[in-house]
Amino acid sequence: MIDSLRVLAGNANPGLAAEICRYLEVDLGEAEVGRFADGEINVKINENIRGCDIFILQPTLAPADNLMELLIMIDAARRSSAQRVTAVVPYFGYARQDRKDQPRVPISAKLVANLITVAGANRVLTMDLHSSQIQGFFDIPFDHLYAAPVLIDHFRQMNIPDLTVVAPDLGSVKMARAYASRLDASLALVDKRRTRADDAEVMNLIGDVRGRNVVIFDDVISTGKTIARAAIELKERGAAEIWVGATHAVFSQESAEILGSAPVREIVVTDSLPQRRLGPAGAALEAKLRVLSVSRLFGEAVRRIHEERSLSSLFL
Numbered sequence: 001m002i003d004s005l006r007v008l009a010g011n012a013n014p015g016l017a018a019e020i021c022r023y024l025e026v027d028l029g030e031a032e033v034g035r036f037a038d039g040e041i042n043v044k045i046n047e048n049i050r051g052c053d054i055f056i057l058q059p060t061l062a063p064a065d066n067l068m069e070l071l072i073m074i075d076a077a078r079r080s081s082a083q084r085v086t087a088v089v090p091y092f093g094y095a096r097q098d099r100k101d102q103p104r105v106p107i108s109a110k111l112v113a114n115l116i117t118v119a120g121a122n123r124v125l126t127m128d129l130h131s132s133q134i135q136g137f138f139d140i141p142f143d144h145l146y147a148a149p150v151l152i153d154h155f156r157q158m159n160i161p162d163l164t165v166v167a168p169d170l171g172s173v174k175m176a177r178a179y180a181s182r183l184d185a186s187l188a189l190v191d192k193r194r195t196r197a198d199d200a201e202v203m204n205l206i207g208d209v210r211g212r213n214v215v216i217f218d219d220v221i222s223t224g225k226t227i228a229r230a231a232i233e234l235k236e237r238g239a240a241e242i243w244v245g246a247t248h249a250v251f252s253q254e255s256a257e258i259l260g261s262a263p264v265r266e267i268v269v270t271d272s273l274p275q276r277r278l279g280p281a282g283a284a285l286e287a288k289l290r291v292l293s294v295s296r297l298f299g300e301a302v303r304r305i306h307e308e309r310s311l312s313s314l315f316l
Contacts, residue, residue, distance in 0.1 A: 163183060232262070268291075
């Protein structure tokens with residue numbers, strides 16, 4: 001590996017950054033990301049990065065401090081004369097509002113894209129965007145990875161018989177169809193109506209799941225209501241065992257109770273986000289939770305970007 005490669009990390013997911021560095025066989029860059037006495041973010045890079053190829057890893061989940069850390073670290077790297085700065089954002093937050101579908105609402109995904117670009121990033125690397133159109137919000141090179149190879153390999157090794165892949169909503173149909181094709185499974189769809197931004201009402205099931213084992217695939221789990229209601233609907237329609245596969249486990253305060261009591265055998269997620277301890281109330285959810293690492297996928301992407309090689313084979 002060429003010496004000019006440097007990986008820096010904010011405070012949002014240092015564990016994933018360490019695993020990526022282990023895969024690349026490089027040391028994590030020396031950077032202090034702390035707070036001033038008044039709570040403002042203080043960043044200092046403690047090594048010479050002039051002319052280096054810098055990769056800054058930081059998911060932009062709430063609170064907004066995580067986004068601010070990323071922006072300030074990008075600015076610090078740019079002002080330190082880095083040759084190129086790539087923002088590695090395993091989870092791209094503020095992506096739900098990606099279009100103006102109601103009066104007087106923002107397009108926050110575009111705003112965040114502008115902030116990252118203006119801060120000085122030359123390139124962005126992320127995984128499983130909430131909406132693929134967000135790629136078009138950037139005027140700099142953008143690489144969009146998918147967790148599918150990691151999740152598919154896991155479920156393929158389980159060798160689940162009579163398998164049906166279920167899309168929990170209309171927006172997930174394309175993704176679910178790809179999973180079903182790769183797993184040689186049938187496909188079903190839960191048709192839902194969203195009543196509020198973080199709530200949904202299950203309306204209908206398209207497809208037959210009676211006596212079938214089911215895997216529900218989604219990109220993000222937040223409250224878990226969509227998954228839980230889909231699982232209940234599937235059970236009522238005669239499904240046997242139910243698994244869940246998702247890339248980003250955001251998990252709000254409600255998730256522990258909702259998913260812990262859902263009729264789901266296992267919830268498989270990735271380490272794109274760090275998993276917080278859910279306490280006594282989260283024991284049931286933690287018992288169902290299985291975390292797969294995407295460090296090798298990101299590590300290989302970083303290596304190929306650094307060496308100016310194609311990333312296409314990582315999508316297979």
